[in-house]
Amino acid sequence: MKHRSSAKPTSSRFNGVRIPIIAVLLALLLAFLTPSTSRLAIEQPDVGYGAFLSERSNASLVDDMGFDWLVWNLQWSLAEHPKGNYHWQGLDELLAAAESMGLKVILRVDSAPDWARSGPEGAPPDDMADLGNFMYALASHAVGKVAGYVVWNEPNLPMYWGGSPNAGEYVQMLQAVYPRIKDADPDAAVVTAGMATIGGPGGALCGLAGSLAATQTTPYTQELYASGAKNDLDFICGIYRQGGKPYFDALGSHPYGFAYEPQRDPSTVGGLAFRRVEQQRAIMENRNDGDKQIWVIEFGWILDPGAGCHGWGDWPTRTWQIVSRQKQADYLVGAYLYAQNRWPWMGVMALFNMDFATVYWYDKCEPVRWYSIAYRENHLDPFNSPIVYRKAYYALQGMVKALEGGPQVRLPVVLQNQE
Numbered sequence: 001m002k003h004r005s006s007a008k009p010t011s012s013r014f015n016g017v018r019i020p021i022i023a024v025l026l027a028l029l030l031a032f033l034t035p036s037t038s039r040l041a042i043e044q045p046d047v048g049y050g051a052f053l054s055e056r057s058n059a060s061l062v063d064d065m066g067f068d069w070l071v072w073n074l075q076w077s078l079a080e081h082p083k084g085n086y087h088w089q090g091l092d093e094l095l096a097a098a099e100s101m102g103l104k105v106i107l108r109v110d111s112a113p114d115w116a117r118s119g120p121e122g123a124p125p126d127d128m129a130d131l132g133n134f135m136y137a138l139a140s141h142a143v144g145k146v147a148g149y150v151v152w153n154e155p156n157l158p159m160y161w162g163g164s165p166n167a168g169e170y171v172q173m174l175q176a177v178y179p180r181i182k183d184a185d186p187d188a189a190v191v192t193a194g195m196a197t198i199g200g201p202g203g204a205l206c207g208l209a210g211s212l213a214a215t216q217t218t219p220y221t222q223e224l225y226a227s228g229a230k231n232d233l234d235f236i237c238g239i240y241r242q243g244g245k246p247y248f249d250a251l252g253s254h255p256y257g258f259a260y261e262p263q264r265d266p267s268t269v270g271g272l273a274f275r276r277v278e279q280q281r282a283i284m285e286n287r288n289d290g291d292k293q294i295w296v297i298e299f300g301w302i303l304d305p306g307a308g309c310h311g312w313g314d315w316p317t318r319t320w321q322i323v324s325r326q327k328q329a330d331y332l333v334g335a336y337l338y339a340q341n342r343w344p345w346m347g348v349m350a351l352f353n354m355d356f357a358t359v360y361w362y363d364k365c366e367p368v369r370w371y372s373i374a375y376r377e378n379h380l381d382p383f384n385s386p387i388v389y390r391k392a393y394y395a396l397q398g399m400v401k402a403l404e405g406g407p408q409v410r411l412p413v414v415l416q417n418q419e
Helices: 022-032 056-065 089-101 128-141 167-184 219-226 232-241 276-286 325-342 391-403
Strands: 048-053 069-075 104-110 148-151 189-192 250-254 293-296 346-351 374-376 387-389
Touching: 048 056, 048 104, 056 069, 056 089, 056 391, 069 089, 069 346, 089 104, 104 128, 128 148, 128 167, 148 167, 167 189, 167 232, 232 276, 250 276, 276 293, 325 346, 325 391
Parallel strands: 048 069, 048 346, 069 104, 104 148, 148 189, 189 250, 250 293, 293 346
Antiparallel strands: 374 387
């Protein structure tokens, strides 16, 4: 039986998750919990556990795994065209499915329609009031059914800001959106976009000491800087310095683990680690905003797509991040336990991703497919290719059951000997 939570952005969001196999359970408890940890301590309702979903009909995968939250991307460009004409069918199907299973929904809204922007695809609207109007219509339509709205995606990357990212401009977006959402649904949380983890030192203008910021800049980070990306710590600092503090209820984060275990000190790997979120948190506290939570909208570890994909798209910059299926499973479980027992300020954590490898609209080599914990052998023929789960799915499902005292989840034989 799953735990349920009445999520509010300033309170505990959800009861803890549970581990799969007995040996893994014992090892992780020893590694991530204090020596005096009891079952009661494990079950403290600190963190909400969720997954990022691509296909709305796959909401049952989240429910069957024992998680209570899902994140779904609502593209403004598909939901309002032409201006003032709204299309809610897909959203309504998702919300109905989630409600029937008792799942809490977070919507990330991005992708300005052509009529709203003069910039390239990914650019923000020319008039932020247009987004504010859309968010009012959306929150009015879905009142009481959406727990939180994430405003845009990774605005510290040029591809998601139509050019040069600018924290001041992003604050203007928050200022346009926040009051409109609250007018329509005061109980819904407004969450900032999760910033892309760029790595490197940052946040000095917000008092982030050298001991907290990364002390090195890796070649990967240098490549991102060369592309026009802005340091995630500096961008978050910029939100505060530009007056954004009153216009969000929780800070969004994308603390990917890259190639490293979840407990890795980010200062030892140029800031490219899951615990980068601790450095982001330090900025919040230095700006007297410690009463708010952080909500992780994306995090995960990527698998090997095979040598045939290593030259595809941006894979040449990603191959160093590849982990085995076993490590993906262990690291995801470890990340939830680490947060559960170390971070009282953490609200929701949504892994990226549940099912992007099950849908037909992503190329076989598309990196998002290789973060996925569920897939199809032939994603182009979904009717004849059933959904298959990777090790991480069973590990997370078992994590829920083990801490609830339920039956052990056993890996299918075919997966038991995989690395």
